[in-house]
């Protein structure tokens with residue numbers, strides 16, 4: 205299945221916040237998402253099905269050659285259809301366009317689904333933050349993907 209990846213906007217926030225609350229025990233607030241608008245370093249996009257339904261989103265930032273995937277989620281009813289993959293690809297393309305050479309992210313140790321996705325995109329484990337997550341408390345695994353900056 206293919207999805208359209210589009211810039212997120214203020215009017216998408218209720219749908220984004222609803223997905224966020226479904227999938228994370230310690231969800232971002234709507235205000236945290238709102239603060240991701242308007243910063244030149246931020247990349248905030250959502251995935252929509254043909255009919256327009258918002259099924260997922262990604263928030264990332266890129267600055268001074270480095271970046272981070274800060275949030276990525278897909279509505280559970282849409283898991284396994286490729287939206288997560290497409291959102292991650294879009295963020296990595298944005299990273300490359302902004303001449304980013306290293307992209308980092310944190311993932312719960314037990315989150316096998318997300319870890320498989322990241323591994324398949326060349327992310328490698330570079331560290332661990334003990335007790336980083338709340339509800340439930342769990343270690344974060346820090347992953348890094350390096351990108352080649354092309355001349356020109």
Ligand SMILES: CC(C)(COP(=O)(O)OP(=O)(O)OC[C@H]1O[C@@H](n2cnc3c(N)ncnc32)[C@H](O)[C@@H]1OP(=O)(O)O)[C@@H](O)C(=O)NCCC(=O)NCCS
Pocket residue numbers: 227276277278279282283284285286287288289290310311312315316317318320321324
């Ligand atoms: C992680 C997440 C974004 C993946 O979204 P998705 O739309 O289901 O992902 P895709 O359909 O594009 O699948 C991408 C990869 O995820 C993994 N995956 C998908 N379904 C899976 C399953 N049932 N079991 C294990 N891994 C699975 C596979 O590696 C898959 O690649 P493949 O299709 O080549 O097998 C989604 O599960 C999610 O929102 N999870 C909750 C929030 C979260 O954990 N976010 C990441 C925080 S760091």
